[in-house]
Amino acid sequence: MDPSPPPHQHASFAEGLTLECGQHLAPIDIAYRTYGSLNAARSNAVLVCHALTGDQYVAEPHPVTGKPGWWESVVGPGRPIDTDRYFVVCSNVLGGCMGSTGPLSPRDNGTPWGPDFPPVTMADMVRAQAMLIDALGIERLFCVIGGSMGGMQVLQWAASFGPRVFAAVPIAAAAHHSAQNIAFNEVSRQAIAADPDFAAGRYWATGTVPARGLAVARMMAHITYLSETALSRKFGRRLRGADAGATMFDDIFEVESYLRHQGSSFVRRFDANSYLTITRAMDWFDLAADHDGDLSRAFAGSRTRFCLVSFSSDWLFPTAQSRVVAQALNRSAANVSFVEIRSDKGHDAFLLEEPDFFTTLAGFLSGCAEHAGIK
Amino acid sequence: MDPSPPPHQHASFAEGLTLECGQHLAPIDIAYRTYGSLNAARSNAVLVCHALTGDQYVAEPHPVTGKPGWWESVVGPGRPIDTDRYFVVCSNVLGGCMGSTGPLSPRDNGTPWGPDFPPVTMADMVRAQAMLIDALGIERLFCVIGGSMGGMQVLQWAASFGPRVFAAVPIAAAAHHSAQNIAFNEVSRQAIAADPDFAAGRYWATGTVPARGLAVARMMAHITYLSETALSRKFGRRLRGADAGATMFDDIFEVESYLRHQGSSFVRRFDANSYLTITRAMDWFDLAADHDGDLSRAFAGSRTRFCLVSFSSDWLFPTAQSRVVAQALNRSAANVSFVEIRSDKGHDAFLLEEPDFFTTLAGFLSGCAEHAGIK
Numbered sequence: 001m002d003p004s005p006p007p008h009q010h011a012s013f014a015e016g017l018t019l020e021c022g023q024h025l026a027p028i029d030i031a032y033r034t035y036g037s038l039n040a041a042r043s044n045a046v047l048v049c050h051a052l053t054g055d056q057y058v059a060e061p062h063p064v065t066g067k068p069g070w071w072e073s074v075v076g077p078g079r080p081i082d083t084d085r086y087f088v089v090c091s092n093v094l095g096g097c098m099g100s101t102g103p104l105s106p107r108d109n110g111t112p113w114g115p116d117f118p119p120v121t122m123a124d125m126v127r128a129q130a131m132l133i134d135a136l137g138i139e140r141l142f143c144v145i146g147g148s149m150g151g152m153q154v155l156q157w158a159a160s161f162g163p164r165v166f167a168a169v170p171i172a173a174a175a176h177h178s179a180q181n182i183a184f185n186e187v188s189r190q191a192i193a194a195d196p197d198f199a200a201g202r203y204w205a206t207g208t209v210p211a212r213g214l215a216v217a218r219m220m221a222h223i224t225y226l227s228e229t230a231l232s233r234k235f236g237r238r239l240r241g242a243d244a245g246a247t248m249f250d251d252i253f254e255v256e257s258y259l260r261h262q263g264s265s266f267v268r269r270f271d272a273n274s275y276l277t278i279t280r281a282m283d284w285f286d287l288a289a290d291h292d293g294d295l296s297r298a299f300a301g302s303r304t305r306f307c308l309v310s311f312s313s314d315w316l317f318p319t320a321q322s323r324v325v326a327q328a329l330n331r332s333a334a335n336v337s338f339v340e341i342r343s344d345k346g347h348d349a350f351l352l353e354e355p356d357f358f359t360t361l362a363g364f365l366s367g368c369a370e371h372a373g374i375k
Numbered sequence: 376m377d378p379s380p381p382p383h384q385h386a387s388f389a390e391g392l393t394l395e396c397g398q399h400l401a402p403i404d405i406a407y408r409t410y411g412s413l414n415a416a417r418s419n420a421v422l423v424c425h426a427l428t429g430d431q432y433v434a435e436p437h438p439v440t441g442k443p444g445w446w447e448s449v450v451g452p453g454r455p456i457d458t459d460r461y462f463v464v465c466s467n468v469l470g471g472c473m474g475s476t477g478p479l480s481p482r483d484n485g486t487p488w489g490p491d492f493p494p495v496t497m498a499d500m501v502r503a504q505a506m507l508i509d510a511l512g513i514e515r516l517f518c519v520i521g522g523s524m525g526g527m528q529v530l531q532w533a534a535s536f537g538p539r540v541f542a543a544v545p546i547a548a549a550a551h552h553s554a555q556n557i558a559f560n561e562v563s564r565q566a567i568a569a570d571p572d573f574a575a576g577r578y579w580a581t582g583t584v585p586a587r588g589l590a591v592a593r594m595m596a597h598i599t600y601l602s603e604t605a606l607s608r609k610f611g612r613r614l615r616g617a618d619a620g621a622t623m624f625d626d627i628f629e630v631e632s633y634l635r636h637q638g639s640s641f642v643r644r645f646d647a648n649s650y651l652t653i654t655r656a657m658d659w660f661d662l663a664a665d666h667d668g669d670l671s672r673a674f675a676g677s678r679t680r681f682c683l684v685s686f687s688s689d690w691l692f693p694t695a696q697s698r699v700v701a702q703a704l705n706r707s708a709a710n711v712s713f714v715e716i717r718s719d720k721g722h723d724a725f726l727l728e729e730p731d732f733f734t735t736l737a738g739f740l741s742g743c744a745e746h747a748g749i750k
Contacts, residue, residue, distance in 0.1 A: 178603055179603065180603045180606050187594045190590070190591050194587035194588065194590070219561075220562045228554065232555075
């Protein structure tokens with residue numbers, strides 16, 4: 001992390017929140033950004049939920065990296081989530097490191113929580129978001145939308161606060177992590193823990209960060225975000241002016257130097273303990289288990305309009321996982337449409353230029369807006 | 376590695392070998408094991424090629440771990456590769472760490488090569504094997520067989536020494552690594568390099584090994600060896616008596632503790648510099664590129680009988696990769712059969728109990744043996 005992180009717009013809740021683990025966390029800060037204007041009826045709010053390493057900077061440059069917002073192609077004037085029409089809110093998740101209460105936050109004694117930060121769940125994150133939505137004076141959200149872990153939050157919103165959600169768009173998501181998802185996350189965590197600079201999570205005391213472990217974790221995760229086709233197209237087997245006589249660790253394959261770059265830029269903006277906290281929350285998430293093993297019960301009586309989106313080449317959250325959710329929604333007689341977008345970009349497709357995805361999204365939201373009476 | 380590794384049966388070649396990189400490596404030791412007896416016609420030899428982290432202990436307990444040989448289900452009396460009928464040879468690859476010349480071997484000054492060990496290629500490994508086969512007085516191999524990287528070596532044998540190979544069985548293999556394969560390997564290497572105990576590859580000087588980095592590398596690779604179904608069946612989401620209130624790094628999911636065990640047992644038997652050397656050789660392997668981009672030229676005029684085997688749930692070396700090889704063999708008018716075994720075990724299926732695979736293998740070898748006049 002940058003030694004002097006930027007100030008973040010945030011809401012503070014002195015009363016805090018009792019977490020699913022039983023621990024009471026207070027106070028709680030939720031950092032967030034908004035785009036567009038709330039209409040007089042307060043009926044046009046869209047809550048965007050970010051993914052594992054995302055944040056609230058959806059449609060504006062990131063204050064640490066200076067890169068464009070992570071969903072500028074989707075959120076903005078004239079975009080599928082049209083900020084001329086909707087009031088868009090995005091908050092950094094509880095346990096995150098971009099201003100919301102998380103492992104970087106100070107405890108009573110002034111030092112950061114670090115590894116002692118209590119375990120948070122997807123339901124905790126969503127309840128913290130609901131506190132923010134309350135504070136913004138919004139009773140009912142027009143739409144909750146997000147990809148990957150953001151999509152898990154959308155499902156959790158629909159399950160926990162169904163009447164407050166007019167429309168829900170879980171993208172490239174799942175109602176639980178697969179064994180493979182968990183295994184990849186566990187190796188990420190092990191890579192971080194294996195870095196001596198991790199110092200059992202108390203790296204803030206030494207002034208260092210477990211940069212190498214975090215970079216390795218990020219590199220591995222990055223592979224899982226791309227399809228084989230996307231990896232091949234981007235890098236293939238193009239050599240970087242080297243041959244079999246090159247020394248180990250030279251940048252022989254472009255894919256390697258790319259991954260190294262991804263890994264090292266990531267550690268500048270992300271806290272290792274947050275990575276551990278949030279990946280655990282993803283692994284614990286199991287909406288069916290929370291409802292006696294029957295996912296349809298999570299959505300019993302739901303009047304929310306769902307639009308599930310998956311991408312054909314996504315092997316991390318494959319279409320089959322979205323289909324499980326769609327089937328559960330059908331069993332609970334919910335209003336659900338399910339679109340698999342043909343794409344060869346893999347899991348990351350939801351962050352990239354995918355015209356069919358944009359068209360699907362814009363169409364669904366327009367239809368819902370008409371029903372909801374949003375001009 | 377164990378501080379006092381066991382002695383290995385080996386052949387020494389004082390003249391050494393000029394590697395593809397141009398460097399001359401001498402002397403060369405090739406550690407190997409044999410099972411069964413060479414017949415009078417010297418026509419019944421089967422060369423087994425091991426995978427990335429395999430070794431020559433095919434059908435007998437491993438001297439370091441005490442575990443059964445890695446292919447006891449396939450090689451032995453009455454097994455598909457019947458040691459009552461065939462003379463089986465398996466050698467540790469050049470660059471390995473089980474007795475063949477590799478990064479652990481001493482240089483002129485008596486200290487290990489370590490990170491200065493020259494880069495070796497699949498073709499170099501195969502030429503070293505051919506030297507051993509020469510030394511054993513075998514002109515023509517009845518069969519060359521192997522899975523994963525072993526299958527790459529089978530293809531390299533067929534390309535480099537076609538007339539010396541009567542039958543070839545590349546299993547769960549490919550003629551080149553995909554971008555995804557390379558990316559996973561690169562993260563493995565980065566995990567090793569990120570471990571301070573790696574000491575830029577000169578860890579032998581400090582008496583330590585980069586155990587954490589190597590364990591992380593192995594954990595990640597292990598995920599890629601299993602299908603999602605196999606991972607789910609083995610571990611699923613069964614909890615280990617913990618819940619969301621557990622501390623970070625507790626063994627919450629069984630899959631996690633399993634992976635940790637896999638990682639730590641691996642570092643006892645495998646050298647980090649060997650891991651780097653061999654994964655590089657796999658990444659560099661590109662049989663089509665070696666033949667003007669036309670894989671069929673690698674097998675031009677081949678009289679070898681090929682049996683390609685893939686496994687339906689293998690996502691690391693998917694069936695499509697074997698199909699590319701089969702099509703190239705067809706274009707070169709070679710004698711080829713191609714079997715995709717239905718299995719839900721993933722890439723590791725070639726090491727596991729797969730009756731259809733055993734039947735395929737035994738049938739192909741028996742047919743070939745008849746043609747070759749082996750009793």
